[in-house]
Amino acid sequence: MTQRNVLWKSDELCEKSNLRKYIGWVNREYGKDFAKYEELRQWSIKNISDFWESILRYFNVKIEGSYSKVLNTEEMPGNKWFEGLKLNYAENNLNLADQEEIALFFNESGQKRKISRKEFTEQSGAIQRFLTDSGVVAGDRVASFLPNVPEAMEALYATSALGGIWSSSSPDFGSEAILDRFKQISPKVLFAPDSYTYNGKKYDKIETVKRVVDQIPSIKRVAILGDPIQNVPGNFVSMESIVNDKRDLSFHRVPFDHPLWILYSSGTTGPPKAIVHSQGGILLEHLKLLSLHYNQKKGDRFFWFTTTGWMMWNVLVSSIGTGATAVMYDGNSTFPDNYSLWKIAEENNISFFGTSAAYISYLMKEKANLVDRYPLKNLVAIGSTGSPLSNEAFRYVYESIKKNVWLASISGGTDLCTAFLGGCACLPVIEGELQCIDLGADIHSFDEEGAPVLDQVGELVIKKPMPSMPIYLWNDNGEKLKETYFSNYPGVWRHGDWLSITQDGSATIYGRSDSTLKRRGIRIGTAEIYGVLDGIDEIRDSIIVGIELEGGEYYMPLFVVTENTGDFEKVKKNIVKSLRVALSPRHVPDEIIRVAQIPRTINGKKMEVPLKKLLMGIPAERAMNLGSMANPESLKEFSDIAKRIRTKQHQ
Secondary structure, three states: OOOOOEEEOOHHHHHOOHHHHHHHHHHHHHOOOOOOHHHHHHHHHHOHHHHHHHHHHHOOOOOEEOOOOOEOOOOOOOOOEOOOEEEOHHHHHHHOOOOOEEEEEEEOOOOEEEEEHHHHHHHHHHHHHHHHHOOOOOOOEEEEOOOOOHHHHHHHHHHHHOOOEEEEOOOOOOHHHHHHHHOOOOOOEEEEEOEEEEOOEEEEOHHHHHHHHHHOOOOOEEEEEOOOOOOOOOOEEEHHHHHOOOOOOOOOOEEOOOEEEEEEOOOOOOOOOEEEEEHHHHHHHHHHHHHHHOOOOOOOEEEEOOOOOOHHHHHHHHHHHHOOEEEEEEOOOOOOOOOHHHHHHHHOOOOEEEEEHHHHHHHHHOOOOOOOOOOOOOOOEEEEEOOOOOHHHHHHHHHHHOOOOEEEEOEEEOOOOEEEEEOOOOOOEEOOOEOEEOOOOOEEEEOOOOOEOOOOOEEEEEOOOOOOOOOEEOOOOOHHHHHHHOOOOOOOEEEEEEEEEOOOOOEEEEEEHHHOEEEOOEEEOHHHHHHHHOOOOOEEEEEEOOEEOHHHOEEOEEEEEEOOOOOHHHHHHHHHHHHHHHOOHHHOOOEEEEOOOOOEEOOOOEOHHHHHHHHOOOOHHHHOOHHHEOOHHHHHHHHHHHHHHHHHHOO
C-alpha cells in the first residue's frame, strides 16, 4: 500500500474548535460518548432526523410554528423537512451573531471598504424598500449579474428577507449566457452593472443590460451599479440613489422549504438547469458547513476568491451567520501580480483563505514563493475546491505558501450548494486526500454493480437526503430532477464524480465520472493525469479525453498548453515517461497535441465532455453552450483537430 504523507495536524486547533464544542453538546444532550469525528459522523447519517434537529437547536435558529416530524421520509426524492416551521435565512444569518463588521471589500485598484452592521442593514433595508416599491412579494424572482461587491450581498439579503427568490450570474457572462439563465425564471427586478473591471481593463455592460431587458419582458425595474442608462423611460435607477435612502430591514418568515435562490448548472452542453434551494435547507447546511467544518466564529475573516456566478459566493455571503466577516474581492486574482491576494490577506488578518485548485496550481507553475514574502501569521486555513488538487499542489502549499496551515481541500457541488467532502480541524491533512466526509452526508463509492466499496474508485452517491438538496428544478414537474440525479440508482443520488473512500473515512476525488477514461477495461479519472502533469514545469494547462471511434477503437488524446514553443518532442517524451512511471502505461495518451488554449467555462472548469463530443464530430454549437465559455475562440483549433481525426479514421 502506498505510504500516506501527513502534512499537517493540530491538537491545539482541534481542542479549541467549534466541532469539539458541538461534540460535547451532543454528548450531553443525546447521552453519547463520542470522542472521534467518524463516530459523530456515523451517528449523523444513521440518525439524520436527530442530527439535523440538533443543528437547528445548537445554533439557536430563530423560528416560529411547530413540526411533528423533522423529515417526512428518507426515500428520495420528494423529501419534506420541518413541515410547519417558519424562519428567514437573512434574519438568522444577521442575528445569530452580533459582529460589528459584516463585510470587507477589495478590488484591483486597491480600494478597501469596511461594511459595518449598521451600514449593511440600512442599505439592505433601502434595497428592500426599492423591491417592494417595484412590486416584489414573496415568491417573486430577483436577478443580478453584479460583480462581487457589497451591494450584491445586500441585494441578496434584502430579497431573502422579504421572501423573494434570488438568482445571480457574473458580469463576465455574455448576454446569451445571462439570457439562458434568467429567461427561465421570469424575474421582476434586475440588478446590473454599467461596467466591470478585470485585469486592469474596463468592460462596458450597458448593451448587455439593454438586451437582457428587451428579451425578458417580466423585468419591471432595473437597478444599475454605476451611471444609470440615459434616455430610457423610468425603468432604470441607480444603486447609489437606492441605498442612500436608509431604511430598517424587515424580515418575513416563510415555510422551511420556501425557495431562497436559484443556482444554475454549468450549461456546458445545453441550457443550464435552474436549481432551486430552500431557505431552511441552506441555512442549516451552511451553519453546519461554515461553523463545524470550516471552524468560523466571531472575529474571523473568511475569504473565498469567487465571482457572483459560482456557488462559493453563496457560501461566502452565508459566513456572517457564524460571526465571521465575509471578505469580498472583485477582479483578477493575479492582478497586478501573483501576490496581490496574499498581500491583502497579510495586511487584513484574513484567517481563512479560500480559492480554486486551478489558482493554486497556477501559482505552483509560476513558482510563486510566499514563505519569505508574507508571514501570514493570522492565516489558519486555506480552502481549495473547483477541481481535484494534485499531490504536487498539496506539497506546494506547505513548501511555498505557509508551512503550518490547515489545507482544507473540499468537494461538493452547485446542486446542493455546499461541500460534502473536506475540512475538519480535528483530522490530519494527508497529501492528495480530502480529510473527511462531512456530517449529515451519507456518501459512498459505488462499483459498477451498485455496491459500496472502500479503497476503490467508484461512483459518488448519496444514500440519504440532505436539507440543501434541490427542492425542485425550475419549470420541472419532477421528471428532470429524477432523470438528472436518480436515474442510475433509484432512490440514491448520483453526483457525477469518481470517488475513493479510505477505511478511516478520508477520500480522493478522481474527476467527473461522465468524462472518465476507460482503457482496456480500466476506469481512469482525469484528475490522476492532471496531477502528474502539474509536476511538469513546461506545461501550463492541459485537457484529456477518451473517444470511442468506429470499429471499437478507443482514442485518448492529450492537449497541452506549453511554457514556450521550444523542443516539443522533448516535452512529449517527458510527459510519457512521467505518466508511465507515476501511474501506468494505460495512462499514456495515444497522442499529445500542443494547443494555444484549453476550453473552459466562465467559472474556470475544463470542458471535457463537450470537447469529447466536438472531437466525435458533433458541431461546436451543439456540442457545447458557447455562452457558458470563457474562451469560445479556442474551439476553432479543436474543430480543425476534429476534422483531422475523422479524416484519418476514414483513410
